[in-house]
Structures are given as structure tokens and as C-alpha cells.
Amino acid sequence: xxxxxxxxxxxxxxxxxxxxxxxxxxxxxxxDKEEDVSEGISKANSGVIHAGFNVKxxxxxxxxxxxxLALLTKTADELGxxxxxxxxLVIAKNDEEKPYLLKLLEQGRKNSTxxxxxxxxxxxxxxxxxxxxxxxxxxxxxGIITPFLxxxxxxxxxCENGVIVKLNTEITKITKEKExxxxxxxxxxxxxxxxxxxxxxxxxxxxxxxxVGDNKFKIHPCRGEYFILDKAHSDMLNMAVYPVxxxxxxxxGVHFTPTMNGNIxxxxxxxxxxxxxxLATTKKTMEQLKKEAYELMPIxxxxxxIKSYAxxxxxxFNSQSNSNFEDFHIAESDVNPRFINLIGIESPGLTxxxxxxxxxxxxIIGEKEDLTRKKEFDGRWKGAAKIYDxxxxxxxxxxxxxxxxxxxxxxxxHVTKGEIKKxxxxxxxxxxxxxxKKRTFAMTGRCQGGFCLSKLIDILQKEYSIKxxxxxxxx
Amino acid sequence: xxxxEIDVAIIGAGAAGLACAIKLHDSGIQNIVxxxxxxxxxxxxxxxxxxxxxxxxxxxxLTGPQYADKLVKNxxxxxxxxxxxxxxxxISEDKILTVSSPQDGIMKYxxxxxxxxxxxxxxTRDNIEVPGTRPMGVFTAGQxxxxxxxxxxxxxxxxxxxxxxxxxxxxxxxxxxxxxxxxAVLETLPYLSGLIRNKVQCLDHFxxxxxxxxxxxxxxxxxxxxxxxxxxxNQEQYYDCDTVLFSVGLxxxxxxxxxxxxxxxxxxxxxxxSAFEGTKDGIFFCGNCxxxxxxxxxxxLEGEKAASFVAExxxxxxxxxxxxxxxxxxxxxxxxxxxxxxxFYQLKDGESLVCIICPKSCILSKGSNPCQRGKDYLSSIxxxxxxxxxxxxxxxxxxxxxxxxxKESVSIESFPEKVKELKIKMS
Numbered sequence: 050x051x052x053x054x055x056x057x058x059x060x061x062x063x064x065x066x067x068x069x070x071x072x073x074x075x076x077x078x079x080x081d082k083e084e085d086v087s088e089g090i091s092k093a094n095s096g097v098i099h100a101g102f103n104v105k106x107x108x109x110x111x112x113x114x115x116x117x118l119a120l121l122t123k124t125a126d127e128l129g130x131x132x133x134x135x136x137x138l139v140i141a142k143n144d145e146e147k148p149y150l151l152k153l154l155e156q157g158r159k160n161s162t163x164x165x166x167x168x169x170x171x172x173x174x175x176x177x178x179x180x181x182x183x184x185x186x187x188x189x190x191x192g193i194i195t196p197f198l199x200x201x202x203x204x205x206x207x208c209e210n211g212v213i214v215k216l217n218t219e220i221t222k223i224t225k226e227k228e229x230x231x232x233x234x235x236x237x238x239x240x241x242x243x244x245x246x247x248x249x250x251x252x253x254x255x256x257x258x259x260x261v262g263d264n265k266f267k268i269h270p271c272r273g274e275y276f277i278l279d280k281a282h283s284d285m286l287n288m289a290v291y292p293v294x295x296x297x298x299x300x301x302g303v304h305f306t307p308t309m310n311g312n313i314x315x316x317x318x319x320x321x322x323x324x325x326x327x328l329a330t331t332k333k334t335m336e337q338l339k340k341e342a343y344e345l346m347p348i349x350x351x352x353x354x355i356k357s358y359a360x361x362x363x364x365x366f367n368s369q370s371n372s373n374f375e376d377f378h379i380a381e382s383d384v385n386p387r388f389i390n391l392i393g394i395e396s397p398g399l400t401x402x403x404x405x406x407x408x409x410x411x412x413i414i415g416e417k418e419d420l421t422r423k424k425e426f427d428g429r430w431k432g433a434a435k436i437y438d439x440x441x442x443x444x445x446x447x448x449x450x451x452x453x454x455x456x457x458x459x460x461x462x463h464v465t466k467g468e469i470k471k472x473x474x475x476x477x478x479x480x481x482x483x484x485x486k487k488r489t490f491a492m493t494g495r496c497q498g499g500f501c502l503s504k505l506i507d508i509l510q511k512e513y514s515i516k517x518x519x520x521x522x523x524x
Numbered sequence: 525x526x527x528x529e530i531d532v533a534i535i536g537a538g539a540a541g542l543a544c545a546i547k548l549h550d551s552g553i554q555n556i557v558x559x560x561x562x563x564x565x566x567x568x569x570x571x572x573x574x575x576x577x578x579x580x581x582x583x584x585x586l587t588g589p590q591y592a593d594k595l596v597k598n599x600x601x602x603x604x605x606x607x608x609x610x611x612x613x614x615i616s617e618d619k620i621l622t623v624s625s626p627q628d629g630i631m632k633y634x635x636x637x638x639x640x641x642x643x644x645x646x647x648t649r650d651n652i653e654v655p656g657t658r659p660m661g662v663f664t665a666g667q668x669x670x671x672x673x674x675x676x677x678x679x680x681x682x683x684x685x686x687x688x689x690x691x692x693x694x695x696x697x698x699x700x701x702x703x704x705x706x707x708a709v710l711e712t713l714p715y716l717s718g719l720i721r722n723k724v725q726c727l728d729h730f731x732x733x734x735x736x737x738x739x740x741x742x743x744x745x746x747x748x749x750x751x752x753x754x755x756x757x758n759q760e761q762y763y764d765c766d767t768v769l770f771s772v773g774l775x776x777x778x779x780x781x782x783x784x785x786x787x788x789x790x791x792x793x794x795x796x797x798s799a800f801e802g803t804k805d806g807i808f809f810c811g812n813c814x815x816x817x818x819x820x821x822x823x824x825l826e827g828e829k830a831a832s833f834v835a836e837x838x839x840x841x842x843x844x845x846x847x848x849x850x851x852x853x854x855x856x857x858x859x860x861x862x863x864x865x866x867x868f869y870q871l872k873d874g875e876s877l878v879c880i881i882c883p884k885s886c887i888l889s890k891g892s893n894p895c896q897r898g899k900d901y902l903s904s905i906x907x908x909x910x911x912x913x914x915x916x917x918x919x920x921x922x923x924x925x926x927x928x929x930x931k932e933s934v935s936i937e938s939f940p941e942k943v944k945e946l947k948i949k950m951s
Contacts, residue, residue, distance in 0.1 A: 281782060281791075326746065330655045353791065356650045358658060439613070445630060452626035457611040460561065461779075466626075482660075495779075497648045502663075503670045506677070517677050522660040522748040523766075 052076045052213075052243040054414070055232055057220055057257055059086035061196060062394050063249035064203035065124075065406035071210035073410070074421040078241045079204065079212055080232070082219035082253075085479035087200035087487065090251045091399070093275070093328070093360025095306045095314060097289055098122070098132060098192035099397040102157030102165060103301065109377045111160045113401035113408070118190065120403040125194060127428040128202040131309055131437060136288040137191035138173065140182035140345060146293045150186040157188075164189030179285050179348045191289055195309045196399050197487045201475075202430040203402075208476040210426050215240060216479060223260040225385065230261070245387045245414060252325040252363045254392045261385050266378070266392050269367035270325035271299060273317025274334045276342075277356040278349065279495050283311040285348065292345060295319070298373030300362070301396065303341040310462070310490055315342045315349075317360065321367045328359045355495050365393035379405060381413055389413060434472035434488045439463060458508075459501040461494020469508055480513055482506075482520060527628075532556040532834055533621055533635040535612050535780070538567025540811025541641030542595040543581075543824035547831035549602045553838060557605040557633065559612050559623060565599065566592030567643060568666070569820060571673045573915050573927035574694050576721070580821035587915055589927045591820060615784050619806070637806040637834050640781060640794075641827060644774040644812040646691075649743075652772050654686075656743030659750075665691040665771035672702060673917055676925040680767030684752050685709045686740050690718035690818070692771025697726035701916055701939060706730075707763055710738040710754060719818065721879075729910045729936050743768060776813045797848045799833040800826075808834055911935045916943055918950035926950075 054070055056063045059081035067079040081088070098121055104110040125132045141147045150167055157165045168187045173180055176187070208214045218240055222233040232240045250257045255266040291304040299319035306314045318334045335357060343350055365375035378392040389409060394401075414420070436444050436454075447467065448454045454467030472488035473480050482505055485491055491505060492498035498505075509515045518524045531553055534541045537560035545558050564570060569577070572588030579585055582594055599606065610625040621633045646664040661680055663671070669691065671677045683704050685692050688711035696706050709727060714737045716723050727734050738756040743749060751764045775792055782788060787795035787803040793815065800808045810830035811823040837844045879886040886895075911933040917925045928950075934942050 281779075329657045329742065329744075332653075332655045332741070335653055335655060351791070354650060354653065355648070357653065357655075448624075448629045452629065455624045455629045456609060456626040457561065457613075457624055460611065463613070465624075496645045497650060499646050499648065499664050499667050502667055503675055506671070507675065521677070521679060523678070523680065 050239065050242055052078045052241050053418075054078075054245040054247065055080060055230070055241045055243040056247045056249060057081075057232070058089075058248070058250035058254070059083075059200070059204050059214065059216075060089050060091035060249065060251050061087070061200040061203065061399055061402045062091075062251075062391055062405055063247070064200050064207060065402040066247055066249060066409050067207040067212045067214075068203045068210070069403075069406035069410045071207045071212045072423055072426045074423050077207075077212045078215060078243070079207060080215045080218050080220060080240060082217070084217050084481055085201075085484045085487070086204040086214070086216070086477060087197040090361060090363060090395075091200045092197045092487070093273075093358055094196055094396070094399065095275075095289075095304070095317065096193050096196045096308060096399070097137075097306060097396075098134070098194055099400045100137070100157070100164065100188045100190040101160045101162040101397070101400075102153050102186070102188065104156075104160065104397060105374055105376075106156055106159040108374075109379060110397060110401070113377065113404045114397045115161055116404035116407075117397070117401040120407065121194070121400055122192070124203075124403045125199060128199075128206055128430040129433055130194065130199050130202045130430065132192055132194035132199075133309060134190060134192040135307055136176075137188040137291065138168075138177060138180065138182070138288060139186040139188075139291045139293065140173070140180065141184040141293055142181070142344070143183050147184045149293045150184055153186050162188070162190070177287060177290060179346050180290055181345060181347060193289065193307060193309055194399070198309075198435070199399070201488060202433065205432040205476055206428065206430045209431055210423070214477050216477060220257065220260070223257075225261055230385075230388065245389070247389045247391070247409065249391045249394070251394070252361055254363065254390065254394075258382070258390050258392065261382070261388060263382055263384055263388075263390070266365070266390070268325065268393070269364045269370075270322050270327075271362040271364045271367070272320045272322050272327065272359050273300060273362060274320075274330050274338060274359045275314050275316030275357065276335070276338060276354045277308075277358075278313040278315065279353045279355050280311045281495075282313060282349070282352050283307065285346075285352075286313050290345060292341070296373070297368060298366070299364075299368075303338055303345075305342070305346060310493070312355075315339075319362075321364075325361060325363075328361070330357045330359050353495075356493075356497060362395040363393055364395060377401070377405075379408070387417070432471070432475050434468045434475075435490060436465075436468060458504045459489070459491035459494065461496050461500075462490045464489045464491040464501075466508065469505065470512065473509070473513060480509065480515060482509070485509075527631045527633060528557070529634045530555050530557050531636050531838060532639060533612075533619075533633060533637070534558045534639045534641055536560065536567065536641035536643055536811070536813075537562075537565045537606060538641060538643050538811060539569055539591070539595070539820040539823040540643075540827035540830075541567070541639070542592075542599055542827070544639055544641060544810055544827035544831045544834075545604050546595070546598045546602065547828040548834060549604055551831065551835045553835050554604075557607060558599075559607050559610045559621070561609065561611040563609050565596045565606060565608070571666070571669045572694075572820075573673050573917060573929075574698070575913055575915060575929060577820050580819065581824045582821075587927060587929050588820070590929075595824070612780060615780060637808065637837060639808045639810060639830055639834060640802075640813050641809075641811045641830075642777045642780070642813045644776050644816060647770070647773040647775055649768075649770050652770075654740055654743060654770075656752075657745055659743070659745040659748050661745065661749035661767045662743060663767070663769055665689075665695045665769045668695055668769050669698070672698065673927065674925060676917060676919060680749075680765075681705060682707060682765040683767040683769060684740070684754070684763055684765045685769040685771060687711065687769075687771035687773070688717050688723070688734060689771045689773065690722050692769065693718045693722040693726040695769060695771065696732050697730055700730045700732065701914070701943060703940070704767075706732045707765055708733045708735050708738075708754075710735050710740065712737070712739045725912060729912065740768065774812065774816045776815065778813060781807075781809075781813075795850075797845070797850050799836070799844070799848050800830045801833065801837070801848075806837060808837075914939060914942055914946075916946065918947050920950055
């Protein structure tokens with residue numbers, strides 16, 4: 050029950066902080082209201098490792114993006130999570146849009162973003178033959194990573210290194226004691242008592258802050274819808290391709306992003322909504338997405354979509370605000386000592402996450418506490434279930450030891466029973482269809498579980514004794 | 525590394541693949557192997573526990589599993605090689621198959637010819653871009669069929685079905701028999717898309733409404749479906765439900781063929797010559813991966829045809845392609861005559877009836893002259909009201925769900941009683 054530090058919210062930021070803390074002799078608990086980590090903002094975004102030219106010079110966003118760019122790839126390497134520096138184009142359709150590219154280039158130079166240049170139509174065509182545009186800002190250092198897999202790796206590795214992860218727990222009451230904070234769940238249960246609290250609750254971070262009387266924050270949820278293209282079209286695109294973004298600061302415009310799994314994402318839209326949990330897609334936005342996407346890449350008109358979904362950006366401003374830019378809010382509360390708020394962590398939050406984590410631990414907590422490095426910390430994620438290269442010797446020797454690795458369960462994404470069992474044995478004990486899906490990509494292919502759902506239910510039922518009602522959420 | 529050299533690799537052990545193997549064997553080509561990714565033979569037939577199979581191919585009315593059993597018996601009698609739980613991962617230019625299975629690990633087979641009989645998959649909610657949330661409780665009709673018929677699962681209670689294709693209609697009845705509330709079957713088009721026989725037997729007899737020109741506009745619910753908004757000719761209505769089934773068409777499975785570099789038209793149709801051969805030497809297609817068949821019987825017939833072409837190819841490769849065209853005349857004969865939609869409403873006042881004995885769905889009335897089976901059907905209707913042979917699954921003592929079918933017709937009203945009785949009897 051007693052901890053040194055409690056982290057509320059197991060998205061990419063909270064999980065990165067928990068893992069950073071697990072490098073030290075500290076008792077840490079990571080709490081999330083959902084049944085698994087990475088169920089909010091970190092699940093549904095473009096998964097882009099931003100190079101850093103999009104953000105205002107001198108801001109925290111710019112600082113953490115710059116530091117994060119190097120630190121994220123290093124962290125992913127340590128964990129064993131795949132990423133790819135796929136590069137990026139920001140396309141100007143005509144000469145009128147070109148000044149915007151020059152502005153971005155200038156901002157990038159000020160932000161010390163490496164590998165930027167302006168290219169013309171011909172060069173665009175040699176890089177991306179299917180893309181229409183007159184000018185482009187070419188970024189050589191932009192990359193992609195699977196955001197939810199990175200988050201899971203961080204959280205599970207934190208857990209492997211001693212962090213307690215408590216899922217299905219929504220914090221609804223916080224009491225301020227003399228030297229500590231007590232966190233209570235909706236059922237009134239005392240979940241933890243800790244000297245420090247880190248509020249990385251994403252869309253709910255304003256509410257968490259207000260539980261200890263800090264009412265100055267207001268999150269404006271801004272929904273973004275996406276389409277996923279069938280893998281058959283993965284060779285149509287090499288790199289991330291963005292338009293010149295809308296001027297209101299709502300987002301980066303409808304763009305194309307390749308995923309680590311070989312699909313192409315189209316999106317996201319940007320729409321301010323009232324309900325921060327409303328992840329519904331809408332006909333209107335779907336049509337708008339297609340229209341904007343066709344302009345950049347006419348060839349996709351004939352392509353099949355396998356899935357649409359929506360994510361939420363936790364913004365600190367909206368269309369009624371005076372500003373069209375707000376920085377990350379990352380600071381110890383001025384009214385509640387040792388209570389750290391991370392609010393409005395939207396893009397480039399994923400890229401920034403390891404740098405934010407390091408800042409929180411070394412510069413904020415380290416300032417007030419004597420931190421001792423843990424000798425036995427092991428940064429390698431042992432729970433990794435997904436095997437990308439099924440031609441590798443490593444995989445073939447696995448097959449020889451365990452026949453489950455030769456039993457294909459999900460045909461579209463080539464996921465074996467061995468991988469599924471490994472995923473279900475995760476240290477967080479997240480045992481649901483969704484937990485398998487995020488860790489192995491089963492059911493994410495073109496049949497969307499049409500063939501493998503029954504097989505997955507079978508495994509959950511027979512090998513983990515989970516009731517069908519629970520799997521299918523019939524209770 | 526190569527385990528075996530074979531003459532024909534048949535991929536898929538469903539209605540087409542099994543019939544193809546039997547025919548090949550009988551024509552003297554016996555160095556063949558069937559690769560099946562499921563742990564059983566019969567493919568989708570196993571989950572189609574309803575009647576309506578075999579009238580053309582076996583000349584008797586069978587359930588899917590009965591139809592499969594007949595094919596499997598023929599396979600076993602001939603000792604044809606089958607690899608179960610075996611997924612073909614890759615096919616090289618020189619026809620070396622890489623196959624993954626728990627019993628053999630990763631294995632290679634070198635073959636002279638390949639027959640694709642891999643069937644099709646269902647179009648999903650996302651393929652037709654239905655907006656809303658993404659909760660649990662949204663299934664394709666075939667997925668629901670697997671869960672209910674092969675795994676004995678309860679998947680929800682109140683169901684809305686989008687799509688009046690045959691699987692959707694059959695699942696509407698199946699759900700009703702299993703005690704679900706089937707709110708309606710919705711069809712985007714202004715007319716039915718499945719067989720009339722199935723509409724009569726599956727919806728009309730069970731009082732399930734068919735709503736034409738209707739589509740789901742939005743799916744609601746966070747963790748589990750809570751309802752749907754349905755649009756019918758610009759009118760919108762909300763229906764409370766916890767389950768949504770989509771039966772919105774089938775797409776040939778062509779992923780392996782695509783990886784092999786074969787020509788595929790419009791992203792969904794494999795380009796073949798009149799011998800069912802794709803754009804690479806010695807690679808043949810039959811069944812639902814060639815084109816979507818209305819009946820399993822036709823898929824089997826197509827499997828047999830493919831077998832004769834494969835035999836010809838293996839025996840006389842030099843003259844095999846003489847006289848072939850790029851047209852596929854076979855598919856055209858499968859269309860049944862179209863029926864006027866008004867007919868359903870006439871049915872209710874008893875003036876005329878659709879014959880539901882065979883897929884031809886003849887219209888029976890005073891003036892018409894039906895075949896003997898049609899006459900028998902007509903007399904059974906007028907005297908006893910609606911009745912059907914009941915099909916369902918029961919749990920046996922080995923904890924397996926097995927399909928059963930009654931020998932005689934049972935009146936629809938007594939279905940719930942009869943189902944209960946059968947389930948108790950078996951357990």
C-alpha cells in the first residue's frame with residue numbers, strides 16, 4: 050500500500066516514467082482505469098517519431114521532441130521494439146503553399162532539427178511516385194513506431210523491474226496527508242499512499258489535478274479519425290506524407306503514414322468534441338478524409354479499407370481559445386508539493402515520452418530526493434510476443450522447441466499460437482482479446498478476426514479459464 | 525529440406541478441394557496432397573448445419589456436415605493424403621510450398637501443379653464503412669455461425685442483421701432457434717439478395733422482419749454494442765440491441781495468389797483461362813476463390829472440372845492450352861431466374877407460394893405445373909401449415925458440439941420445445 054511514487058495513467062508518458070523510475074531503488078505503482086495499458090491516446094495515433102520542425106521554437110514541445118528523437122530510438126533498441134526511420138514529406142500543392150514550407154524549414158533549423166531540405170516536384174516523384182505535389186519539405190529523420198506496442202513494452206519492462214501495475218482502477222478521490230497522498234478508487238478502496246504522485250492521466254489529467262483542488266486546467270478533447278488500408282497496398286508508400294496543415298493548430302492535417310506492420314494509415318481528422326470518451330467515427334468525417342487523401346494520392350481511390358477508428362488529442366485550447374498553440378504543461382504543482390502534473394501531452398508526446406520521463410525523474414524528483422540506481426535493472430523487454438521475421442533462425446529454432454509456434458492462428462497477419470500464449474502470459478496479467486490484439490496484431494488484418502476470433506476465444510477459454518461472457522463482455 | 529515431391533498440391537479441404545482430390549484420384553493421378561489449415565476436413569461446410577446441400581451433387585438433401593462427411597468418406601476410402609492444421613505460408617516461383625503445422629513444423633513440398641480451393645472471406649463492417657464506435661458484439665454472419673455452431677457459444681441476446689445474403693438469412697433463423705431475439709434483417713438494396721427459398725424458410729416462417737432499403741447508419745456502445753441507428757429511405761430509427769451481424773458479401777481469398785504475382789482483376793477476381801488456370805503455368809483455381817458460388821454443390825462441381833483440367837495438363841502439357849480462351853463460361857449458368865419482390869406479399873394471402881424444396885425456387889400456384897417434389901411440398905403446406913426439418917447443435921458426452929437434424933419435418937411453432945427436448949436427450 051505504501052509507495053514512494055504513484056503514477057496515474059499508463060499511456061506512453063506514464064509508462065515511460067514508470068520504467069525510468071524502475072531504474073532506481075524506489076517503490077513505484079502505475080495505475081490505470083482500463084483493463085490494459087495503452088488504451089487511450091497512446092493507442093490511436095499516427096505512431097510518428099517526429100523530427101521536431103513542427104513545434105514552436107523555445108517551447109517544451111520543441112525541447113522534449115529534440116531530446117526525445119535520440120532517446121526514443123535508444124529506448125526502443127534497449128527494449129527490443131522495432132521502429133523505422135522512414136522519412137517524411139510535407140507537401141505544398143502549389144506555389145502559394147510554398148512559403149509555409151519555408152517557415153517550417155526555418156523553424157526546424159531553429160529547433161536544431163537534422164536532415165531537412167526543400168525539394169521540387171521531380172524529386173518528390175523519385176521518392177514517392179504516387180504522391181501529387183509541387184514542392185515538399187523533406188525530412189530525413191522522421192520515423193515510425195507502433196505506439197501501443199512501445200507503450201506496452203515500457204510498462205511491461207517497468208513491471209519486470211519491480212513496478213507494481215494496477216489495472217482496472219480508476220482513481221476518484223485523492224487525500225492530501227502530511228507527507229503523502231492517498232489515492233482511492235471508485236469503490237472507495239485505498240489503492241496507494243505515496244510521497245509523490247505523477248498525474249499522466251491524458252484525457253483525464255485535468256480531472257485528476259482537480260481531485261487535489263488544482264482546478265486551473267481544462268482539457269479540450271479533439272477527435273481524430275483514421276482509415277487503415279489493406280496491406281496489399283503497402284508498397285505504394287515509403288514514407289510519411291503530410292499536407293500543409295490547417296492554420297487553427299488543431300492538427301497536422303490528413304496525412305499518410307506507413308505502419309511498422311505494413312499498412313498505410315490515412316488521417317487523422319480534427320474535430321473538437323464534448324465527450325472525451327466518444328471514439329465514434331462519423332460518415333461526414335470519413336468522406337472528408339477520403340476527399341483530402343485522394344488529393345494527395347489519387348491512386349488510393351481504388352484501394353480497400355480494412356478498418357476505421359478514432360483517437361483523441363488532449364488539447365489545452367480549442368477553437369474558442371485566444372491561442373492556437375499551447376505548450377505541454379509539465380511541472381510540480383504550485384499548490385500541491387510532490388504532485389507532478391503532465392497535462393496537454395499531445396503530439397509530439399510519443400516522441401517526447403522518454404525525454405519527459407528522464408526530466409521528471411532526474412530534474413524534478415532527483416532535485417528533492419536522493420535517488421540510488423538499481424543494479425539489477427534490465428532494460429530488455431522479456432515479454433515481447435510478436436515475431437516479425439518468420440524466416441529467421443531464431444524463429445525456426447523456436448518452432449523446433451515449441452510446436453505452438455508453427456500453428457498459425459491468425460492467417461492474415463501470420464500470428465501463431467505460440468505468440469498468442471506468450472502475449473497472454475504478459476506480466477500485467479492483461480488477458481483479453483484486445484490484449485492479444487495489441488501485442489500480436491492478431492485480428493488486425495483484412496478479415497478483422499473473421500476466421501481467428503473463435504480460435505482466440507478457444508485459447509482464452511481452455512488455456513486461461515476465462516469465461517466466454519467475460520471475453521465477449523456479456524456481463 | 526524438401527519433404528516430398530508431389531504432382532498436385534490442393535490448398536483447402538472444403539467442398540471444392542475435396543471434390544477435386546477425389547476426381548483426380550479416380551482419373552489416376554494419385555500423388556496428391558490436400559493442405560488444410562483447420563484441424564478438420566470439410567471447410568465451411570462444418571459450420572453450415574442447416575439443410576439445403578447436396579441436391580445437385582449427391583442427389584439428396586443434406587446438411588453441411590452430412591455433405592462434408594460424404595466427401596470425407598470418399599477421401600478416406602481412397603487414402604488421399606491430407607495435411608491438417610497446415611497453413612501454406614509461401615509458394616516459390618518453381619512451385620515449392622512452405623507449409624507450417626504443429627505436427628511437422630516448417631516443411632517444404634515441391635509440386636508440379638497447384639489447385640487453389642481456399643474459398644472466400646466475408647466482407648466486414650469496415651469494408652462497407654459503417655460509422656460509429658467499435659465495441660464487442662459486432663460480428664460477420666459466418667463468424668457468428670462458427671462461434672455458435674462449432675463452439676456452442678452464446679454471443680449476445682438482441683440481434684440486428686445487416687445484409688439479406690444467404691448467410692444472413694440462415695443465421696437469422698439459427699439465432700431464433702437458439703433463443704435470441706432477432707430484431708430485423710436489413711438490406712441496403714430495395715430487393716432481397718439471397719435465395720428466395722431462404723427468405724421464406726428463415727424469415728417468413730419465423731416471423732422475422734425483412735427491412736429493404738435499410739442500412740445501419742451508426743453503431744453505438746463503448747465496451748459492448750448498445751444499439752444501432754437504422755436509416756430506411758431517409759427515416760432514421762434507433763434500435764436497442766447488443767449484437768450486430770454483417771452479411772454483406774463474400775470476397776475470394778487471393779492473398780497467396782497475389783504474392784505469387786498472378787493477375788487479379790479489380791482486386792478481387794483471379795484472371796483465369798477457360799481451364800481455370802491462372803496467369804502462371806500449372807496453377808489452377810476452383811470454388812469460391814475462383815468466384816462466389818451460390819451453392820456448395822456448384823463449388824464441388826467446379827472442383828471436379830478443375831481436376832479434369834489438371835489431369836489434362838499433367839498428361840499432355842504440350843497441347844493442353846490449345847483451344848483455350850480467356851473466358852469462363854462456367855460461371856454464367858449459375859444464375860437463377862429473378863423474382864419480383866411483390867411476390868413475398870402475395871405469399872401471405874395464400875394465392876401462390878415459393879417452392880422451397882430446391883434452390884430453383886419455383887413459384888407454385890393454381891395454374892402452375894410443379895415437379896413431383898413441388899407437388900409434395902404443396903400438399904404438405906396446405907394440410908399442416910409451416911413446418912421444416914429442424915437443425916441445431918447439441919453437446920454430447922465428450923463435450924463436443926455436434927450438429928443434428930430431425931428425420932421428419934417439425935411444425936415451426938413447436939421448434940423451441942423440440943430444441944429443448946433434443947438438447948436434454950443428448951446430454
